[in-house]
Amino acid sequence: MTASDDRGGDGREGFDRPRGNQAPRGPRVIPEDEPAAVPPRPMPQAERQAAPPGGPRVILDEKAGPAPRLDFQWEQAVVPVAAPRPSVRWSGIGRAIGGLTLLGGGLAALDAANFVVDQFGRGAVQGWATLGVVAGGVALLGSGLWREVRGLASIRAVDRARAAFARGDLAAAKAETLRWAASVQEAAPLQPAIRGAASIAELGALLQPALAQLEARAATLGRNAAVQSFAVTAISPSPGLDALVFAWRGVRLVRQVAALHGLRPGLAGTLALLRRTLQDAAMVAATDVAVDAAARALLSNRLLEQFAGEAAAGAVAARRMLRLARVAAEACRVLPPG
Amino acid sequence: MSGLADPFGLLRDAAYGAERLGRSLIGQDRIRLAVTGLTRAGKTVFLTSLLANLLAAGRGQRTLPALERAAGGRLRAVRPVPAGIEGLPRFDVAAHLAALAADPPAWPARTEDLSTLELTLELDRQSMLAGLLGTRSVTLELLDYPGEWLLDLPMLNQDFPGWSAATLARLRRPGHAAAMGAFLGFVDSLPPGVAAEDSLVQRGFALYRDALRGCRDRLGFRFLQPGRVLNPGPRGETPLLWFFPLPPGARGGLAGLMAERHRAYVEAQRREFFEPYFRRFERQAVLVDVLGALHAGQAAFDDTAEALAAIAEALRYGGGWLDWLTGVGVDRVAFVATKADHVPARQRDALSSLLGHLVAAPQRRATGAGVTTSVHALAAVRCTEDDVATLDGRPVAAVRGVLLSSGRSAKVYPGEIPLRPPEPGFWDHGFFEMPEFQPPRLDREGGAGVPHLGLDALLAALIGDVL
Numbered sequence: 058m059t060a061s062d063d064r065g066g067d068g069r070e071g072f073d074r075p076r077g078n079q080a081p082r083g084p085r086v087i088p089e090d091e092p093a094a095v096p097p098r099p100m101p102q103a104e105r106q107a108a109p110p111g112g113p114r115v116i117l118d119e120k121a122g123p124a125p126r127l128d129f130q131w132e133q134a135v136v137p138v139a140a141p142r143p144s145v146r147w148s149g150i151g152r153a154i155g156g157l158t159l160l161g162g163g164l165a166a167l168d169a170a171n172f173v174v175d176q177f178g179r180g181a182v183q184g185w186a187t188l189g190v191v192a193g194g195v196a197l198l199g200s201g202l203w204r205e206v207r208g209l210a211s212i213r214a215v216d217r218a219r220a221a222f223a224r225g226d227l228a229a230a231k232a233e234t235l236r237w238a239a240s241v242q243e244a245a246p247l248q249p250a251i252r253g254a255a256s257i258a259e260l261g262a263l264l265q266p267a268l269a270q271l272e273a274r275a276a277t278l279g280r281n282a283a284v285q286s287f288a289v290t291a292i293s294p295s296p297g298l299d300a301l302v303f304a305w306r307g308v309r310l311v312r313q314v315a316a317l318h319g320l321r322p323g324l325a326g327t328l329a330l331l332r333r334t335l336q337d338a339a340m341v342a343a344t345d346v347a348v349d350a351a352a353r354a355l356l357s358n359r360l361l362e363q364f365a366g367e368a369a370a371g372a373v374a375a376r377r378m379l380r381l382a383r384v385a386a387e388a389c390r391v392l393p394p395g
Numbered sequence: 396m397s398g399l400a401d402p403f404g405l406l407r408d409a410a411y412g413a414e415r416l417g418r419s420l421i422g423q424d425r426i427r428l429a430v431t432g433l434t435r436a437g438k439t440v441f442l443t444s445l446l447a448n449l450l451a452a453g454r455g456q457r458t459l460p461a462l463e464r465a466a467g468g469r470l471r472a473v474r475p476v477p478a479g480i481e482g483l484p485r486f487d488v489a490a491h492l493a494a495l496a497a498d499p500p501a502w503p504a505r506t507e508d509l510s511t512l513e514l515t516l517e518l519d520r521q522s523m524l525a526g527l528l529g530t531r532s533v534t535l536e537l538l539d540y541p542g543e544w545l546l547d548l549p550m551l552n553q554d555f556p557g558w559s560a561a562t563l564a565r566l567r568r569p570g571h572a573a574a575m576g577a578f579l580g581f582v583d584s585l586p587p588g589v590a591a592e593d594s595l596v597q598r599g600f601a602l603y604r605d606a607l608r609g610c611r612d613r614l615g616f617r618f619l620q621p622g623r624v625l626n627p628g629p630r631g632e633t634p635l636l637w638f639f640p641l642p643p644g645a646r647g648g649l650a651g652l653m654a655e656r657h658r659a660y661v662e663a664q665r666r667e668f669f670e671p672y673f674r675r676f677e678r679q680a681v682l683v684d685v686l687g688a689l690h691a692g693q694a695a696f697d698d699t700a701e702a703l704a705a706i707a708e709a710l711r712y713g714g715g716w717l718d719w720l721t722g723v724g725v726d727r728v729a730f731v732a733t734k735a736d737h738v739p740a741r742q743r744d745a746l747s748s749l750l751g752h753l754v755a756a757p758q759r760r761a762t763g764a765g766v767t768t769s770v771h772a773l774a775a776v777r778c779t780e781d782d783v784a785t786l787d788g789r790p791v792a793a794v795r796g797v798l799l800s801s802g803r804s805a806k807v808y809p810g811e812i813p814l815r816p817p818e819p820g821f822w823d824h825g826f827f828e829m830p831e832f833q834p835p836r837l838d839r840e841g842g843a844g845v846p847h848l849g850l851d852a853l854l855a856a857l858i859g860d861v862l
């Protein structure tokens with residue numbers, strides 16, 4: 058209410074002025090071509106011309122006949138701009154996770170490097186051999202990762218379908234889901250029903266059972282991966298290797314889940330999928346660290362600690378796999394979850 | 396209506412407060428937004444625009460920028476809560492939108508019954524733990540109803556003699572004379588101890604009903620009771636309504652019957668309207684057609700202010716120790732001048748300033764109870780664009796729109812909007828009825844929302860803090 062300084066110069070003074078001098082303020086309809094239309098009560102002509110305009114009135118346009126409706130171009134004005142990422146607070150816990158990630162990754166690399174250097178200290182043969190082993194291992198893992206990662210491109214289609222659902226664009230959503238249904242065994246029989254869907258909500262309801270089925274199968278894949286990574290972490294000699302195995306198995310799992318959803322993986326879309334998935338997986342890591350610390354604090358017996366430490370690491374990895382499967386399945390759904 | 400007098404109400408309040416607390420702890424807030432407004436204030440249109448624009452915002456359309464900012468870009472989705480087993484009609488946004496978008500367009504008819512809708516806003520959590528806890532939701536409960544019924548709320552605290560005296564005193568004011576003459580003549584001629592003869596009651600009631608209708612439709616008055624006489628609802632008139640105020644000192648059968656019906660009516664309204672919908676709410680938008688009241692003359696303007704004050708008096712804003720104990724109370728109230736598209740942009744501040752004076756009493760009452768209040772000017776559906784008209788050789792700021800009645804384009808100069816309740820001389824120009832405008836071109840499905848002015852700022856002020 059800061060209007061006091063916003064006085065229009067068009068006649069507000071009329072309200073404070075003495076009566077005798079006032080403008081004709083009566084309501085009236087004044088077609089523009091006859092400006093001297095009738096005020097509600099007669100007033101001397103001279104006065105009317107001298108005074109500022111006061112009362113409300115309607116002034117019809119000269120052009121008779123219906124006018125087109127006003128158009129504010131609202132649809133164009135409100136189209137979504139490139140979706141602004143919601144501001145995530147880089148909270149204390151976020152920093153801690155960042156730090157842990159850096160420490161984990163960095164130390165594993167340093168570990169490996171130191172080991173190689175140590176081996177060189179023992180002798181050139183051992184050194185070169187170790188370097189070869191490490192480089193070979195890293196290269197193999199890297200290429201494996203690369204192949205897996207490259208495999209995922211049709212994620213884009215998922216994004217298009219979701220966007221269509223979000224916009225409420227029935228035609229586009231139908232087209233996308235039809236294509237999707239053709240590539241997914243579970244959804245193939247749905248195609249006629251999809252063609253007949255009359256609204257976005259109906260379309261969503263039709264897809265739901267098939268998606269639930271896919272989700273259950275993704276969970277099974279996750280359990281398999283969990284068992285495998287549990288086994289690997291239990292027998293592997295170094296935490297660095299654990300991490301690599303975990304990453305490789307993780308990407309493979311994501312790819313399997315994507316295949317389940319009829320996605321033919323490729324590079325461009327994969328990045329989006331992985332980003333979505335890993336962002337979530339990072340959250341999981343945060344709680345895992347907390348759980349792990351709690352477990353260690355409880356198990357102060359040395360022997361137990363030795364034993365449980367390994368098992369806990371394996372359990373953490375397994376839990377991550379389960380979670381990853383779920384998150385990946387969510388990321389691959391043609392219909393936004395919920 | 397103190398809590399002490401009504402222990403069961405108190406218990407229900409406590410349960411309600413506990414439920415609210417629990418819900419907010421698990422991130423599933425539930426907020427009842429009471430939209431109050433006298434008849435023709437623009438409630439139905441407001442709700443339609445609110446729902447259409449929120450749903451569009453949930454689809455990512457940028458229809459409510461200020462609200463989006465208040466939510467920090469975390470609004471993920473908005474959906475109507477699916478129908479359950481409610482015994483009330485659902486507020487039909489799609490039908491209202493289709494009527495507004497149709498050719499020729501139609502504004503919603505007078506609301507005749509209650510209807511409700513709940514909307515769930517889904518939001519990302521702000522913290523890094525978001526991925527673990529999932530999204531947060533805020534459910535908005537909305538209600539549409541005939542504006543006339545709101546005036547039954549002040550009746551809840553009055554007995555028949557008290558109500559009669561207050562009502563007759565109001566209706567005897569000179570401004571009401573044109574419509575009230577016949578009825579006042581009738582009650583004043585009644586002998587004091589007259590019996591409750593059926594045809595006499597019928598005649599008195601018919602006169603009273605016509606008088607109230609005349610006051611509402613021709614003179615622009617709003618403080619007219621009981622509300623159901625003007626708008627009986629889907630079941631039509633029932634004998635419960637057949638009462639009218641009697642002069643002080645009335646005795647005998649007629650007075651007894653009137654008092655009995657009055658009591659039963661008040662009880663019914665308390666049970667069916669006040670208790671379920673207005674006893675507890677967290678946010679309130681008070682819609683006022685300021686311009687309409689201004690153009691209807693001084694008596695109608697003062698009458699509107701009086702009606703708003705009486706309604707605010709009857710509502711619970713919390714702040715008492717019992718409210719504090721049960722955790723029930725209103726958090727925010729926004730006073731809103733609707734149809735702000737009837738004045739050019741430069742006059743909208745004046746409109747909200749004038750509204751601030753008009754609702755001074757309700758606002759004082761709300762702030763006294765510790766409620767945060769704000770004043771806004773809003774057009775739920777923007778129907779005009781600013782233009783300049785030449786009046787008596789001088790350019791004045793006006794608005795241009797397409798008239799609903801003739802389909803012709805016209806400029807409307809709404810007069811000068813005073814910043815405070817104007818001096819008596821201001822009213823000399825007599826009545827002016829703002830013409831209805833056609834809504835602008837709208838998308839029939841409402842996928843992109845509805846053009847509005849200031850709806851986003853209002854929502855940010857009302858619910859921005861819970862997003």
Ligand SMILES: Nc1nc2c(ncn2[C@@H]2O[C@H](COP(=O)(O)OP(=O)(O)OP(=O)(O)O)[C@@H](O)[C@H]2O)c(=O)[nH]1
Nearest residue numbers: 434435436437438439440502506541542774775776
């Ligand atoms: N130009 C314009 N006119 C409006 C706007 N909102 C409401 N109106 C006009 O006001 C009239 C009444 O609006 P409603 O929403 O039906 O009023 P209400 O409060 O629901 O009235 P009741 O149902 O009788 O209580 C509409 O028919 C429109 O002509 C607005 O934002 N802009």
Ligand SMILES: [Mg+2]
Nearest residue numbers: 438439505506
């Ligand atoms: Mg209505």
